[in-house]
Amino acid sequence: RLAAIAEMYPKRHPEDLLGELIGAALEELEASFPYVKGNHIVATDEEGDPLYEDIGPTPRFLALSRQHLHELDEKSDA
Numbered sequence: 001r002l003a004a005i006a007e008m009y010p011k012r013h014p015e016d017l018l019g020e021l022i023g024a025a026l027e028e029l030e031a032s033f034p035y036v037k038g039n040h041i042v043a044t045d046e047e048g049d050p051l052y053e054d055i056g057p058t059p060r061f062l063a064l065s066r067q068h069l070h071e072l073d074e075k076s077d078a
Helices: 003-009 014-032 057-077
Strands: 037-044 048-053
Touching: 003 014, 014 057, 048 057
Parallel strands: none
Antiparallel strands: 037 048
16 A cells, blocks of 8 residues: 555655554544543533543543653654
């Protein structure tokens, strides 16, 4: 399939296309995580209704993503 996409976009390197595909897949995965309503109000919307914390997998995924990005940044600075 990657070869087919690379043939459709001959000016793009397959490695670049692969990176974009992985990025899109990760965004889609993150969007698919269910929202699980917690007990704590973290904000209010424009109508003044409470917004509750998300205690589902999304916050953990985002925290782990930041942690790993921070570790990669530290390695690249060294």
